[in-house]
Amino acid sequence: MSDAGSLGLKVILDNHRSEAGNSAEASGLWYTTAYPESKWIADWQMLTSRYMTYTDPSGNPTLIGVDLRNEPHNATSGGACWTGDSSVGGCAATNAAQNWPAAATRGGNAVLSINPKLLIFVEGVDCYNNDCDFWGGNLEGAKTNPLLLAVTQRLVYSAHDYGPSEYQQNWFNGGTTTQSLDAVWTKFWGYLSIDGIAPVWLGEFGTTNDAASIEANSAGSQGQWFSSLVTYLANEPAIDWTYWALNGEDSYGLLDSNYDPTPPSSLKQQLLSSIQAGSEVKPPVCGAAPPTPAGLTATAISSSAIALKWGAVATPANCSVTYSVFRGTGSGVTPSASSQIASGLTTPSYSDTGLATATTYSYVVEAVDSKGNSAASARASATTSKAPAAGGCEVTYTLLSQWQTGFQVGIAIKNTGSTELNSWTLKFTFPGNQQVSSLWNATYSQSGEAMTLTNESYNGTIPAGGVYSAVGFTGTYSGTNNPPASFSVNGTACTTP
Numbered sequence: 125m126s127d128a129g130s131l132g133l134k135v136i137l138d139n140h141r142s143e144a145g146n147s148a149e150a151s152g153l154w155y156t157t158a159y160p161e162s163k164w165i166a167d168w169q170m171l172t173s174r175y176m177t178y179t180d181p182s183g184n185p186t187l188i189g190v191d192l193r194n195e196p197h198n199a200t201s202g203g204a205c206w207t208g209d210s211s212v213g214g215c216a217a218t219n220a221a222q223n224w225p226a227a228a229t230r231g232g233n234a235v236l237s238i239n240p241k242l243l244i245f246v247e248g249v250d251c252y253n254n255d256c257d258f259w260g261g262n263l264e265g266a267k268t269n270p271l272l273l274a275v276t277q278r279l280v281y282s283a284h285d286y287g288p289s290e291y292q293q294n295w296f297n298g299g300t301t302t303q304s305l306d307a308v309w310t311k312f313w314g315y316l317s318i319d320g321i322a323p324v325w326l327g328e329f330g331t332t333n334d335a336a337s338i339e340a341n342s343a344g345s346q347g348q349w350f351s352s353l354v355t356y357l358a359n360e361p362a363i364d365w366t367y368w369a370l371n372g373e374d375s376y377g378l379l380d381s382n383y384d385p386t387p388p389s390s391l392k393q394q395l396l397s398s399i400q401a402g403s404e405v406k407p408p409v410c411g412a413a414p415p416t417p418a419g420l421t422a423t424a425i426s427s428s429a430i431a432l433k434w435g436a437v438a439t440p441a442n443c444s445v446t447y448s449v450f451r452g453t454g455s456g457v458t459p460s461a462s463s464q465i466a467s468g469l470t471t472p473s474y475s476d477t478g479l480a481t482a483t484t485y486s487y488v489v490e491a492v493d494s495k496g497n498s499a500a501s502a503r504a505s506a507t508t509s510k511a512p513a514a515g516g517c518e519v520t521y522t523l524l525s526q527w528q529t530g531f532q533v534g535i536a537i538k539n540t541g542s543t544e545l546n547s548w549t550l551k552f553t554f555p556g557n558q559q560v561s562s563l564w565n566a567t568y569s570q571s572g573e574a575m576t577l578t579n580e581s582y583n584g585t586i587p588a589g590g591v592y593s594a595v596g597f598t599g600t601y602s603g604t605n606n607p608p609a610s611f612s613v614n615g616t617a618c619t620t621p
Contacts, residue, residue, distance in 0.1 A: 194247065228244075413498060423506055424506045431609070439493075454486065481509070519535065523605075530601070
């Protein structure tokens with residue numbers, strides 16, 4: 125500590141685990157049978173007292189904060205949970221065995237009772253309400269259940285984040301974009317700083333020293349993740365960070381195993397220097413317009429709505445891509461201010477609603493970044509259906525459960541007409557990449573996003589005013605899992621409750 129102070133280095137102490145080892149605690153908790161919470165708190169008080177008098181040559185303290193526990197996790201299997209998490213049987217503040225923010229409050233207040241000037245760093249957990257991130261990286265619960273320390277303005281929330289080389293999270297896939305990664309980081313921890321709730325410290329992130337793992341455009345790659353995260357931190361300068369790791373023995377190390385002055389990757393050093401505090405190096409800038417979107421399709425989903433979908437473009441380095449949609453009637457459409465119907469879209473899909481019945485519409489899409497616009501995509505057209513007749517059908521689509529990459533749905537079909545249905549065919553279109561795994565009480569076929577369900581021999585009859593509610597299915601998805609926008613039975617558009 126004295127040597128660090130003499131060099132002007134500031135120190136944040138970290139409690140990594142309860143016994144010797146280099147990984148996080150296997151249970152995900154901040155204590156073990158041999159090392160109870162009382163010992164954990166007593167050790168923090170001892171360390172706080174021991175190092176509180178160390179200073180730099182100017183008399184400023186060397187120790188500035190304590191990171192109470194490395195990577196609490198295992199929330200869904202008896203590990204650390206966050207107050208308000210309903211998916212673990214209820215994570216109440218009185219749950220002393222699992223509730224991490226309650227324990228962090230006790231530990232933080234014990235430290236502040238000895239040195240009220242220290243910063244208290246509190247990492248997130250892994251899962252909250254079945255929404256999971258990297259160990260220590262999920263701070264969603266802090267929005268509604270924040271920590272309240274005895275000394276104000278001492279709390280700093282901390283997160284860890286890594287790329288697909290560390291773990292293949294479901295947001296690393298062929299549709300991954302800089303915008304989709306930004307949304308993940310903002311959801312799990314960035315919102316705390318962006319919304320002015322509390323300071324945020326990204327305590328760990330890192331990558332190997334090969335160029336492909338540092339800067340790449342391929343969707344879902346390690347390089348896309350790292351370069352996008354650097355850009356995210358450049359755009360959110362209030363979020364502080366430290367890189368893992370300096371030492372050359374680590375595969376993510378900034379130094380080589382000989383600790384040579386020349387770094388093993390000048391590219392990685394350059395990117396990190398661009399967001400380093402006090403650096404005069406400018407943040408990375410977008411240097412190229414995006415490529416032209418391909419694969420645009422238009423599908424009429426009702427008498428007044430058309431669903432559009434296209435392929436996500438490769439995002440140029442240091443750029444953030446959005447999409448603009450242009451519409452014309454008939455077979456022609458020319459991109460212009462008057463024909464533009466949507467802009468700033470971050471996902472490659474759009475539902476155009478409020479359209480005239482039995483009318484043909486044509487569309488093109490452009491990709492946009494700060495450098496400029498792409499050329500317009502190839503044109504796609506669709507014709508809305510005729511207006512539905514009075515009465516007919518009502519379809520209820522109920523999301524029964526959802527987990528990281530899967531979900532279960534129940535469907536009810538109500539005959540709102542005046543005559544009995546003797547057979548039925550239900551059609552709808554998923555708005556995303558949902559894929560049905562198994563379906564019961566109907567036969568089905570899926571073509572892309574389009575679904576067709578037909579009754580079995582035993583359930584084709586639905587009397588006037590009657591409801592058949594035993595259809596259901598399980599499926600998989602990535603990204604968002606929104607319900608279909610419309611349904612039809614035997615070609616008639618149905619209402620929804």
